[in-house]
Amino acid sequence: MLTITIILIICGVFVPLAINKNSHIVNTFGVGSIVGLSAKTIYQTIMNYLAQDGILITPFFQIPIIILGIAGAFHSIGYLRGHWEHRRGLYWALYFLTIFGMLSVIEKFCSMSVLGILLAWEMMSLASAGLVGFDTHSKQTQRAFWTYLLASNAGAAFIMLMFAATPDHPILWIIFMIIGFGLKVGFPILHVWLPQAHPAAPAPVSAIMSGAMLNLGVLGIIFFSTPVAILYSSLIGYILVSLGVIGSLGGILFALGQRNIKTLLAFSSIENMGIISMALGLFFISRTNIAYQTTSIFAIAGAIYHIINHSLLKGGLFLSAGSIYKQTGTLNMEELGGLMKRMPILGRCFALNSVGICGIPPMNGFIGEFLIYVAAFYGVINGNSLIAAISATIAISLAFTGGLACAAFSKCFGACFMGEPRTEKAEKATEGSAFMSAPIVVLTILTIPATFLAPSMFIWISNSLEIPTFAKDVNILTNLVCIIFLLYMVIGFIYFVHNYILPGGRKIRRGPTWDCGFAKPTARMEYTGTAFAQPLVDFFSPFLKSIRKLSRVTTNLFPKSSEYSIETKDAGTSLFWDPIFKLFSKLFNKLHGLQSGSLHFYILVMVIAILAMLIWAFAF
Amino acid sequence: MNWFICFLISLIAAPLLVGVINKIKALFAGRHGPRLLQLYYDIFKLLKKDRILSSTSTCIMELCPIINLGAVIVATALMPMAGYESPLGFNGDIILFFYLFALGRIATIFAALDTGSAFEGMGASREAQFSAIVEIIVFTIITFLALISAGGFSLDLLQQISISSTGVGLAITPLLLIALAFLIVLLCENCRVPFDDPETHLELTMIHEAMILDNAGPDLAIIHYAAALKLWAMSGFLVVLVLPSVIVNGFVTICCYLVGIILVGIIVGVIESILARARFLKVPQLLLSAFTIALIAILLLSIFKY
Numbered sequence: 001m002l003t004i005t006i007i008l009i010i011c012g013v014f015v016p017l018a019i020n021k022n023s024h025i026v027n028t029f030g031v032g033s034i035v036g037l038s039a040k041t042i043y044q045t046i047m048n049y050l051a052q053d054g055i056l057i058t059p060f061f062q063i064p065i066i067i068l069g070i071a072g073a074f075h076s077i078g079y080l081r082g083h084w085e086h087r088r089g090l091y092w093a094l095y096f097l098t099i100f101g102m103l104s105v106i107e108k109f110c111s112m113s114v115l116g117i118l119l120a121w122e123m124m125s126l127a128s129a130g131l132v133g134f135d136t137h138s139k140q141t142q143r144a145f146w147t148y149l150l151a152s153n154a155g156a157a158f159i160m161l162m163f164a165a166t167p168d169h170p171i172l173w174i175i176f177m178i179i180g181f182g183l184k185v186g187f188p189i190l191h192v193w194l195p196q197a198h199p200a201a202p203a204p205v206s207a208i209m210s211g212a213m214l215n216l217g218v219l220g221i222i223f224f225s226t227p228v229a230i231l232y233s234s235l236i237g238y239i240l241v242s243l244g245v246i247g248s249l250g251g252i253l254f255a256l257g258q259r260n261i262k263t264l265l266a267f268s269s270i271e272n273m274g275i276i277s278m279a280l281g282l283f284f285i286s287r288t289n290i291a292y293q294t295t296s297i298f299a300i301a302g303a304i305y306h307i308i309n310h311s312l313l314k315g316g317l318f319l320s321a322g323s324i325y326k327q328t329g330t331l332n333m334e335e336l337g338g339l340m341k342r343m344p345i346l347g348r349c350f351a352l353n354s355v356g357i358c359g360i361p362p363m364n365g366f367i368g369e370f371l372i373y374v375a376a377f378y379g380v381i382n383g384n385s386l387i388a389a390i391s392a393t394i395a396i397s398l399a400f401t402g403g404l405a406c407a408a409f410s411k412c413f414g415a416c417f418m419g420e421p422r423t424e425k426a427e428k429a430t431e432g433s434a435f436m437s438a439p440i441v442v443l444t445i446l447t448i449p450a451t452f453l454a455p456s457m458f459i460w461i462s463n464s465l466e467i468p469t470f471a472k473d474v475n476i477l478t479n480l481v482c483i484i485f486l487l488y489m490v491i492g493f494i495y496f497v498h499n500y501i502l503p504g505g506r507k508i509r510r511g512p513t514w515d516c517g518f519a520k521p522t523a524r525m526e527y528t529g530t531a532f533a534q535p536l537v538d539f540f541s542p543f544l545k546s547i548r549k550l551s552r553v554t555t556n557l558f559p560k561s562s563e564y565s566i567e568t569k570d571a572g573t574s575l576f577w578d579p580i581f582k583l584f585s586k587l588f589n590k591l592h593g594l595q596s597g598s599l600h601f602y603i604l605v606m607v608i609a610i611l612a613m614l615i616w617a618f619a620f
Numbered sequence: 621m622n623w624f625i626c627f628l629i630s631l632i633a634a635p636l637l638v639g640v641i642n643k644i645k646a647l648f649a650g651r652h653g654p655r656l657l658q659l660y661y662d663i664f665k666l667l668k669k670d671r672i673l674s675s676t677s678t679c680i681m682e683l684c685p686i687i688n689l690g691a692v693i694v695a696t697a698l699m700p701m702a703g704y705e706s707p708l709g710f711n712g713d714i715i716l717f718f719y720l721f722a723l724g725r726i727a728t729i730f731a732a733l734d735t736g737s738a739f740e741g742m743g744a745s746r747e748a749q750f751s752a753i754v755e756i757i758v759f760t761i762i763t764f765l766a767l768i769s770a771g772g773f774s775l776d777l778l779q780q781i782s783i784s785s786t787g788v789g790l791a792i793t794p795l796l797l798i799a800l801a802f803l804i805v806l807l808c809e810n811c812r813v814p815f816d817d818p819e820t821h822l823e824l825t826m827i828h829e830a831m832i833l834d835n836a837g838p839d840l841a842i843i844h845y846a847a848a849l850k851l852w853a854m855s856g857f858l859v860v861l862v863l864p865s866v867i868v869n870g871f872v873t874i875c876c877y878l879v880g881i882i883l884v885g886i887i888v889g890v891i892e893s894i895l896a897r898a899r900f901l902k903v904p905q906l907l908l909s910a911f912t913i914a915l916i917a918i919l920l921l922s923i924f925k926y
Binding site for chain 1: 667668669670671672673674675676677678679680683686687689690691693694697698708710711712713715716719720722723725726729730733734735736737738739740741742744745746748749751752753754755756758759760762763766767769772773833834837838842900904918922
């Protein structure tokens with residue numbers, strides 16, 4: 001196995017770095033090494049499974065990495081065409097190291113070697129940071145790179161602190177664990193890097209970061225809560241539920257206010273991670289109590305199922321955003337429109353993935369949320385008051401999140417793909433290379449087995465956690481899947497009748513869109529994405545703090561053109577972190593006086609320091 | 621078997637409910653009003669016409685009315701009717717029931733945006749806003765039902781709730797509050813006054829009608845029928861929620877059930893006649909008050925129960 005790994009590293013890192021220019025050889029080595037790595041991981045996992053060795057929950061986290069890793073690799077070939085030709089090798093090397101880092105993090109989690117975990121975690125963070133800042137010319141990208149690097153290293157530092165605290169200090173252990181892994185998951189306030197890094201990174205990298213890397217934070221919390229789980233399970237649960245509720249609602253509200261597709265998707269990732277941590281929290285709260293066994297099974301199954309679904313759907317959406325950027329040169333949805341006709345395959349995939357990520361049947365996203373609802377309602381049914389209240393809160397906020405997600409994604413899909421193109425860039429868009437569309441299509445098709453395999457997945461999840469399942473619990477899912485199948489059948493039947501039986505000689509006619517008698521409606525008369533979200537953004541303006549600018553309003557007889565802009569910035573950055581960083585830079589500015597340039601002063605400082613050390617050494 | 625009869629009656633008689641509402645409104649206004657069967661005539665007339673699609677639109681516009689109708693039919697098929705359990709029912713179907721309506725709604729929103737018209741965009745935007753708030757109320761109501769039934773949360777259990785709660789007596793007050801909250805949801809979801817005016821043709825004041833401006837012919841017929849069936853299914857939910865359903869014999873129970881649904885239609889008609897449409901800025905407040913009502917019901921129930 002070690003030999004294979006070394007060969008893979010040589011093929012994935014050194015060969016591309018050595019060639020380091022755009023050629024088919026580099027691309028082949030890049031994709032080939034990712035595929036090889038995936039094959040090796042799958043082989044190892046199956047071997048472990050057969051040997052009944054290792055912790056069986058890990059495949060649920062390896063599957064997204066492998067699927068998105070390969071999909072992203074193929075997408076990269078198309079995405080990178082014409083970009084960074086002379087640094088192609090570096091891209092592939094970093095890409096390989098990111099995937100390799102993520103897979104080894106999982107491996108090291110299982111073997112519980114502290115040094116291994118830290119090294120793998122750092123490799124994953126650094127390699128992906130290199131990819132986030134790959135576009136060295138843009139100032140915004142550089143800012144995103146530093147934010148991401150800072151956040152990842154702070155996360156790693158807190159994980160180190162957690163190991164230093166050891167489970168003997170459970171409260172410290174829990175706090176450091178939540179902050180350390182929470183920085184990766186993107187809990188509220190700790191999420192600052194997400195809305196910056198995702199728009200900056202190349203699309204395939206955003207896809208693997210959002211779809212696979214965030215999950216590892218969740219896995220970390222699952223793994224490292226075990227040592228303190230006996231007494232403090234509920235405490236972890238309460239923290240996770242409250243972070244989850246705030247994260248999911250806040251994330252989707254901020255998503256509503258965005259114009260950049262990838263920023264919207266990044267905020268939606270925060271929302272989905274919030275949903276996952278709500279479910280996880282419910283699991284932690286209910287698992288210590290025998291009476292809530294059903295709740296805990298459904299909660300953990302819902303969390304893991306939602307992780308897989310989120311990976312497939314969000315991976316597809318980020319890759320689609322990459323294709324849009326590649327073909328039009330913009331990610332601003334107000335400059336797009338009408339892409340459905342120009343990129344039909346991409347449009348259909350985007351529509352399906354959006355419906356899925358909102359948690360609407362018949363897509364797979366619904367099944368994950370359904371499991372969480374079932375968990376919550378079982379908590380309500382046989383609850384003591386506290387668990388019942390928490391469950392009710394989870395159910396209601398999940399419902400609200402779902403409703404807002406529908407609004408956010410119909411805004412995104414509507415503004416990008418529907419109507420007429422708003423600019424020339426969108427007008428000239430085409431489907432693009434097959435390397436870019438094929439992974440998106442595959443990811444979208446994979447949602448179908450993810451829907452219909454729900455009952456067996458449920459059994460698999462509970463088996464891997466060694467929780468017994470009951471036939472009545474599995475029956476719920478079997479019934480659900482059957483009804484979803486029935487829904488497909490009914491829709492298909494109506495479609496058949498409507499298109500082949502009813503027409504009987506009647507024609508389909510085309511005409512312009514009705515616009516109150518306007519003879520020539522133009523794209524400027526369309527409803528924009530901002531206008532679509534405006535009622536909700538206004539309604540929540542106390543939380544969102546959108547910045548409105550109205551300029552050059554003249555009250556003269558002949559008004560000149562005026563501008564109105566509305567921008568929703570991340571409140572976590574502007575309200576929490578910016579003041580803190582400003583405070584610190586002020587404090588450090590005061591220390592500026594130390595650097596006076598006079599040698600005598602420096603020697604004085606050194607003498608004081610040595611004296612202090614001497615005193616400390618002798619006194620204690 | 622009896623359930624199938626009810627289901628068939630629902631599929632056939634759904635447009636009738638809209639006729640009842642319109643008749644009541646006409647009575648209040650002192651008009652003769654359209655015939656009870658007017659919607660049937662409209663649907664048949666529309667089915668005979670050509671399909672006209674906007675040249676801006678894509679396959680979304682062709683597919684979405686069909687998806688909407690499919691979702692509503694499956695949702696209706698999940699409903700227990702007149703005391704008979706649906707063969708499709710399972711523990712948790714109540715979640716699916718409301719999510720199927722959400723599927724229909726997002727399909728309508730997508731189709732509205734597909735035309736690229738400002739009016740339809742406006743309607744879709746409002747629909748998205750109100751439905752997000754409606755979701756909270758709906759799931760508060762489901763939480764209440766889960767709490768009161770204390771055994772599961774399927775639609776079928778709704779019927780047992782009404783029976784047992786009449787026995788308990790105390791639980792009637794919260795149940796009526798929940799019914800009131802659900803009535804508000806029903807009005808909002810089915811685009812009735814005070815949320816939306818199905819009569820008006822001034823695009824700026826409409827939600828649902830604004831979203832379907834560009835649909836014509838068979839597509840419009842499908843949309844009208846789906847809207848009527850949705851109204852029927854939600855009225856059925858309200859009836860099952862409030863009326864104690866004791867199966868005496870098949871025929872009588874089915875008649876009682878139908879009378880109940882017609883009663884809901886009459887109530888909606890009366891509300892539409894005596895209320896004006898609320899300003900759009902006030903609608904979220906109205907919805908949030910329904911949410912508060914549902915919360916109070918949960919509070920009362922937990923006080924009675926524990």
